[in-house]
Amino acid sequence: MSDCHAGPGTSVSASPAGGGGVVSLKAPALKTVALVGPPNAGKTTLFNRLTGLRQKVANYPGVTVEHHSGRLTSKRGVEVDLIDLPGIYSLEPRSEDECVTRDVLRGDMQGIPRPDAVLLVLDATNLSRHLVVAAPVLGLGLPTLVVLNMADDLAGRGGTLNTAELSQRLGVPVVLVSASKGEGLEPVFEFLDGSLAVPLPAGSPFPILNNLPAGNDVPQCRAWATRLSQGTWKAPAPSLWSRRLDAVVLHPLAGPLIFLMIVVAVFQAIFTGAAPLMEGVEALVTGLGKWIGATLPESPWRDLMTEGVIGGVGGVVVFLPQILLLFLFIGILEDSGYLARAALIADRTMARFGLQGKSFIPLLSAYACAVPAVMATRTIENKRDRIATILIAPFMTCSARLPVYTLVIAAFIPERPLLGPLLGTRAAAMIGLYVLGFAAALFTARALKSSVLRSDGTPFLLELPSYRWPMLRSLGLRLVDRGMVFLKRAGTIILAVSIGLWILAHLPLTDGKSPQIRDSVAGSIGRTVEPLIEPLGFNWKVGIGLITSLAAREVIVGTLGTIYGIESEEDTQGLGAALQKDLTPGGAVALLVFFAFAMQCMSTVAVVKRETGGWKWPILQFSYMTGLAYVCAFAANRIVTAWLS
Amino acid sequence: MQLSGNNRLPHRATLLDLAPGEEATLSELNLPEEVAHRLMILGFVPGSTVSYTRPAPGGDPRVYRVDGADVALRSETARQIHLDRSM
Numbered sequence: 001m002s003d004c005h006a007g008p009g010t011s012v013s014a015s016p017a018g019g020g021g022v023v024s025l026k027a028p029a030l031k032t033v034a035l036v037g038p039p040n041a042g043k044t045t046l047f048n049r050l051t052g053l054r055q056k057v058a059n060y061p062g063v064t065v066e067h068h069s070g071r072l073t074s075k076r077g078v079e080v081d082l083i084d085l086p087g088i089y090s091l092e093p094r095s096e097d098e099c100v101t102r103d104v105l106r107g108d109m110q111g112i113p114r115p116d117a118v119l120l121v122l123d124a125t126n127l128s129r130h131l132v133v134a135a136p137v138l139g140l141g142l143p144t145l146v147v148l149n150m151a152d153d154l155a156g157r158g159g160t161l162n163t164a165e166l167s168q169r170l171g172v173p174v175v176l177v178s179a180s181k182g183e184g185l186e187p188v189f190e191f192l193d194g195s196l197a198v199p200l201p202a203g204s205p206f207p208i209l210n211n212l213p214a215g216n217d218v219p220q221c222r223a224w225a226t227r228l229s230q231g232t233w234k235a236p237a238p239s240l241w242s243r244r245l246d247a248v249v250l251h252p253l254a255g256p257l258i259f260l261m262i263v264v265a266v267f268q269a270i271f272t273g274a275a276p277l278m279e280g281v282e283a284l285v286t287g288l289g290k291w292i293g294a295t296l297p298e299s300p301w302r303d304l305m306t307e308g309v310i311g312g313v314g315g316v317v318v319f320l321p322q323i324l325l326l327f328l329f330i331g332i333l334e335d336s337g338y339l340a341r342a343a344l345i346a347d348r349t350m351a352r353f354g355l356q357g358k359s360f361i362p363l364l365s366a367y368a369c370a371v372p373a374v375m376a377t378r379t380i381e382n383k384r385d386r387i388a389t390i391l392i393a394p395f396m397t398c399s400a401r402l403p404v405y406t407l408v409i410a411a412f413i414p415e416r417p418l419l420g421p422l423l424g425t426r427a428a429a430m431i432g433l434y435v436l437g438f439a440a441a442l443f444t445a446r447a448l449k450s451s452v453l454r455s456d457g458t459p460f461l462l463e464l465p466s467y468r469w470p471m472l473r474s475l476g477l478r479l480v481d482r483g484m485v486f487l488k489r490a491g492t493i494i495l496a497v498s499i500g501l502w503i504l505a506h507l508p509l510t511d512g513k514s515p516q517i518r519d520s521v522a523g524s525i526g527r528t529v530e531p532l533i534e535p536l537g538f539n540w541k542v543g544i545g546l547i548t549s550l551a552a553r554e555v556i557v558g559t560l561g562t563i564y565g566i567e568s569e570e571d572t573q574g575l576g577a578a579l580q581k582d583l584t585p586g587g588a589v590a591l592l593v594f595f596a597f598a599m600q601c602m603s604t605v606a607v608v609k610r611e612t613g614g615w616k617w618p619i620l621q622f623s624y625m626t627g628l629a630y631v632c633a634f635a636a637n638r639i640v641t642a643w644l645s
Numbered sequence: 646m647q648l649s650g651n652n653r654l655p656h657r658a659t660l661l662d663l664a665p666g667e668e669a670t671l672s673e674l675n676l677p678e679e680v681a682h683r684l685m686i687l688g689f690v691p692g693s694t695v696s697y698t699r700p701a702p703g704g705d706p707r708v709y710r711v712d713g714a715d716v717a718l719r720s721e722t723a724r725q726i727h728l729d730r731s732m
Contacts, residue, residue: 089686094679129688129712218685222693235713246699246708246715255702344717348703357706357717381683459680459722460706463687464715 032081032113033192034105036137037121038130039087040465042149044068046121046179047084048474050188067112074193082192083115090218091136096378105140117143119188124148124161124176125466127233131225134170135213144172145191152178153466159236166232180471242337242466249341259345262338266329277321285314300506307565308502313495313558320486323399326368327482328475334361335470343462353442354449356382356460359389363441366396370604372482374611381461384453388445390608391621394599395441397434400553404595405433407557411576412588429592436596440628489552489603497548498558505563517563536594536630537587537637546600553600586641590633598629658730660695660709660723668696670729676722688712689726 037043051070068084085104086097093099100109107114120137122130127148138144146167154161154176167174173191177184213220248254289310296302333339339361347357358380366373373393380386397405409429416425504522506514517523518540525547526540533543541563545556557575564578583591599605599622608618663669671691674681688711689695698708698715706717718726 092682094682126713129714132686218682219690222685222688222690238710238713250699250702250708252702344701344706344708345703347701347706347717347719351719459676460717460719461683461687461722462706462717464708464717 031079032083032115033117033119034083034085034115035119035121036085036101036105036133037087038089038123038133040463041087041121041123041126041130042179043087043121044084045471045474046119046147046149046177046188047082048477049179049182049185050192051082052477072192074189076193078193080192082119083112089133090221091133095381105137105142115142117145117191119145119147119191121147121149121179123150124154124233125150125157125159125236127161128225128229128235129222131228132218132221134228135221135224138170138172145188146170146172146174147188148174148176149179151176151184152181153239154236157236157239158234160234162232166228169228169232180468239466245467246341246464249338250344255345259342262333262342266326266333269325269329274322274325277325278318281320282318285310285317289314304499304502307562308498309495313490313498317487317490319399319403319554320483322402323368323486324479324483326399327479330365330368331475331478332470335468335474337465337467339364340462340464344464347460347462353445354453355388355445356380356385357462358460359385362389362393363396366393366398369398369400370394370396370601371607374604374607377611382459384449387612387617388448388453390611391448391617392441392445394601394604394621394625395437395444395597397437397596398553398601400601401433401595403554403557405430405592407560407576408579408588408592411579412583412585433592433596436593440597444624493551493602494555494558497551497555498562501544501548501559502562522563535637536590536633537584537641538591539582539587541582542587542591546594549600551602553595556595556600584637584641585644586637586639589640590637593636594629594633596629597625597632599625658728660697660707660718660726660728661720662728663695663697665697665699668694670694671726672729673727675725675727680722684722684726687716688714689716695726695728 035043035047047068047070051072070082070084072080072082074080083104085101088095088098088101091098091102091105093102103109104112105115105118118137118140120134122134134146148161148163161176163174163176173187175184175187177188179185213224249258289306292310293302293306296305330339333342342364343357343360345357346360350356350359359377361379362373362376365376370393373396374390377386377389377393380389409426413426413429418425418428501522504525505517505520507521508515514520515523518527522544523540526544529543529547530538530540533546538546541560542556544563545559548559549556560579561575564575579588605618605622608621609615612618657672658669671689671693673691674684674689676684693711695709695711698710700707701717706719707723708715708717709723710716
């Protein structure tokens with residue numbers, strides 16, 4: 001998004017280290033090693049294979065690109081930091097990914113040491129096109145090991161590769177591996193160990209390296225890559241079953257049908273499949289609350305634990321299974337290669353709303369959470385399409401809205417069959433809310449794309465990767481990653497808000513006693529905003545919830561849990577029953593509509609600010625969404641109230 | 646001059662003129678430098694061989710095979726990529 005923050009030196013210069021010849025890198029051992037390569041070369045699979053669970057995700061300072069780094073200890077006990085850089089086709093700073101990769105490799109990235117060596121990962125089944133990226137990377141003059149991945153696929157489809165000859169021509173060691181099967185990795189470990197003799201590429205005696213084509217001259221780079229692969233590489237036959245699958249998946253009739261079936265199946269699984277797991281977690285949380293209530297002596301601390309912490313955080317943790325399932329399905333679709341086909345199928349429909357096929361993937365992830373969705377937009381090269389996608393992503397019904405929807409729907413909508421046993425009123429209401437969010441997203445996209453974000457020239461280009469079996473290992477690692485992010489949020493933001501709210505709900509003390517919640521600090525804040533939200537049908541308690549849920553939507557459930565938990569001594573009526581007393585049906589529908597549209601999520605605001613490089617878009621987005629939410633909730637309250645009277 | 650399709654003026658063929666399964670040699674990318682660069686990196690280099698694999702279910706975008714990979718382009722882009730033959 002932002003311009004490349006070019007470092008001091010702007011030209012790729014060959015290392016001045018003269019001499020050439022083979023320099024053996026024995027001790028001191030390598031410290032930082034970067035994984036570089038084009039998209040779909042299996043870089044991340046190799047990274048996962050090498051580091052396992054010892055990895056962490058962060059963002060590069062100032063940019064949006066995620067930064068995966070991990071540590072491994074070699075057999076000789078050498079500690080190596082591996083950095084998984086974004087997939088790139090060149091080091092020309094044309095996209096943010098390319099900027100980041102170039103800056104890290106040159107040591108211009110703040111906070112990240114210049115890598116001591118490079119693992120250049122290329123797809124052996126696509127060697128001649130992937131070798132194009134080798135020219136600029138070798139031109140950096142860092143010790144490099146060329147890792148040709150997908151050895152199993154190459155052999156399976158009748159391709160061959162002469163690694164010795166290619167290594168000879170490139171002047172750097174070349175190994176053939178299968179990262180997904182974990183085969184052929186010994187030389188990679190030796191390289192990381194420093195026990196593999198590695199020549200410095202720049203200034204080496206191999207003439208081809210001294211004639212590296214300029215990185216920005218694509219035809220020249222391609223000609224160079226073709227010369228290199230001629231005689232060393234026999235291209236594999238096109239993947240037969242990728243072709244056969246595409247004939248079905250992209251069939252004019254079967255294609256869209258399969259697409260719809262997959263989308264419906266994912267949602268079905270998330271709602272019905274997650275239910276027993278969620279009940280399990282809920283039972284655990286309730287049990288824990290009861291155990292604490294029974295074990296601890298009566299004190300403000302006990303109340304803080306049961307009402308504040310368990311009521312607030314516990315109510316949110318319940319949604320972990322649902323979120324993990326959603327990420328599991330998205331992971332399977334992505335890793336298998338289907339998601340690229342889905343983007344292709346969706347492109348025509350998305351084009352009608354001024355968007356493009358690549359917007360489909362972020363929008364689908366936004367059903368889990370807008371934060372990764374906004375980050376996923378970086379595959380969209382077209383800046384305006386990308387901003388439009390970022391702006392509409394939070395309208396998609398994210399998993400944080402589920403607790404709110406579930407609570408209010410269960411309390412106010414009686415369960416009656418609509419379509420026999422297939423669809424009940426509650427499920428229909430839920431689907432209606434999903435449709436509402438989606439419609440708002442499309443409407444907004446249309447409006448944006450026909451005004452301020454009219455498309456510029458960047459075209460839609462989509463590479464369709466070969467189909468592959470998703471690897472359990474990388475799916476698992478991703479789920480652990482996402483689960484930790486969610487739990488961390490529950491353990492930090494939501495915990496802090498819950499405790500803070502509980503305290504505010506018990507102050508000011510008079511004669512050492514807490515006031516009625518209505519007269520507490522929290523209560524008076526709620527009553528201050530009450531006139532503003534009264535037209536929507538909300539009272540001061542909902543007002544407190546609206547304020548706390550600015551941090552994250554699901555917080556309102558915790559907040560109401562805390563408020564009603566404090567208020568009712570016997571606490572047997574449950575949150576839903578308590579809400580029934582406090583909200584009119586009109587107010588309940590208005591609350592649902594408000595949450596469908598409002599941007600109640602600080603994490604999303606923060607990530608949008610980071611992605612768009614400033615406050616302009618997030619402020620606009622927040623105001624627009626809140627305004628729309630207010631107006632529509634007001635209308636909903638009026639309509640429902642008039643209709644019922 | 647007749648403007649009917651049968652008696653056409655000399656027309657430089659583009660990727661849009663390929664039938665599914667047909668292949669041809671690229672001659673020129675009539676696109677802004679930025680776009681041409683990205684296409685060339687994906688394999689659409691003048692002189693290379695491209696074949697038309699199949700359209701997406703709606704007819705657009707279309708999938709082309711170049712240098713062993715499938716790449717999808719919208720017809721507005723494919724129309725600007727010229728082939729080494731006339732039709």
